[in-house]
Amino acid sequence: MRKTLHLEKTIYGQNDLTVPEAPQIALAGRSNVGKSSLLNRLAGRKQLAKTSSTPGKTQSINLYRVDPSGYYLVDLPGYGYARRSKEERARWAKLIERYLTGNERLQGVAVLIDCRLPPQQSDLDMVGWLRAEGVPVLGVLTKADKCTQRDRQAQKARWAALLGGQAPVLFSSVSGMGFEELWRLFDQAVGLADTESAAPAQRQETAQDA
Template sequence: MTNNNSKMVNIIRAEYIASAVKNDQFPCEKLLEIAFIGRSNVGKSSLINSLTRVRNLARVSGQPGKTQTINFFKLRAKYYENEIIKDFYLVDLPGYGYAKTGQANRKRWAAFIEKYLLSSKRLYCVCQLVDIRHEPMEADINMFKWLVENNLPVFVIATKADKISKNLVKSNIDRLKKAFCVPELTILPYSSTKNEGRSYLLDFIGQALVE
């Protein structure tokens, strides 16, 4: 997965649309949604910037729990074969796990995220990000199980793949599959620094838009 160019689509525009802390703040335009969620400081903002190739589209912070709203980005995909244009929302969800906030705030965010995930009629998939360098935390496993139990399609992306050797990437992917108890699970190793995995993710999104 070293080729960074998608065979199917390219993102030709990406823009921030809205931040929401309640339903009536969601965008009005009815577009397919692909949500991104992960533990705080997993590299979600870096991945969004890598995917869109728009620097600082999503703010990168070393402070865990920085994203405290549901953020909507409108992306425009152009298909190479027929030059068809399709728009969709990339939905950036607040990180779960550690955050510099009180328990009451964390519970409120969790309830809001859950309500969005269970009620959105245009949600195609939830991309769950995990740090490939470490054992998945209980919060990662619980989130994966919750998504599966609620019949939400989930695509696991293992971030920061450039931080370890290729041999470790393979063994750590196998370890993640074991932790999630799904041996056949597809897990995409991704490097936001090197854009490795970008072409695969773009093709995944491109296929989603034509289904």
């Protein structure tokens, strides 16, 4: 069944920091890597999340409910955006850290990485920090339309090694590459069996019951 996304809650600061009692997957990554664009592509709606060619567009934690699945995708402000004041960056980092650490319903964090760039320290720090916190990391290489096939495979192998053997999903918000694979990965991360593997199990149960 086709999924739809609805913006249900926006968190601007510590005072709004309450989260739903439902599974969540957050999207993290450096400013401008394509987090909001990826969300729009998954939603099939160009304007659902605001995007910009200028880094620092998303400035709040935005929770999108996935229907009919019942979990949330959470768009985060990007890290590594240098043009904000030091105080502002510290405030954001603290808010994001509090969201990511104090949240028992967080099932994973998709770390988005620009497929054109070599691994950046800030991405490695993020992955290391999430692992230390025990949060599953889902790797996504963005802007795959801008990379040659050869670069894509090289980056995939490089990040697979950095992610403990798990190959990242190659994704493009422009072409739609990786759309099905990413939904499958998110569904799995929140414990939803994919329909193809669930169907035979259901049939078997019915046969046993009869």
